[in-house]
Amino acid sequence: MVSIPTGIDARGLLRAQMKIIYDMVEGTIADCSQEIANTWREGWTTRPISVVYLHAVCSDDFMVNEVARGGARLYEAQGWQQRLGAMNMIYVEGVPPGSVKLDMSVVREYTAAVRTATDDFLLNATEAELSRLVDNHQGGQISVAEYLASYLGTHMSEHCGEISALKGVLGLKGLPF
Secondary structure, eight states: OOOOOTTOOHHHHHHHHHHHHHHHHHHHHTTOOHHHHTOOOTTOSSOOHHHHHHHHHHHHHIIIIIIISOSOOHHHHTSHHHHHTOOOOTTGGGSOTTOOOOOHHHHHHHHHHHHHHHHHHHHHOOHHHHHSEEEOSSSSEEEHHHHIIIIIHHHHHHHHHHHHHHHHHTTSOOSOO
């Protein structure tokens, strides 16, 4: 468990939040074999675990590297799209259920790269970077710090729950505790 000292700043709080969330997601996904991660059954309205997981990580990459940093996502800039052999997973609604089989070892490598980049940004972001205004996806603007606190952690956590539920449907223990 991460200890949060009194008087912690926004960077420290966001780093602690993301460490807990990534540890939970990685613990949840740890026992998923390649076969389980890519399982999809006729009639399911959700995507396989591998697609949900990659979507959550691609979204983190987008939120941190494109929105917060104002740069390029690792997905394109570092060639992950080609390595993963996948389309843009930010908008997973465009991925037909059961149509994608992902190599989980490559997804895990990409996750490690995104996690490192996220932590690096949160560790080194200046007050000006965290105060910069960005679109809040609802027609308004909020600071980068508010954006990350509102969307980054909650989005990843929501998909961790989805992955856990899918594991349960497949007869596995969902969360790692």
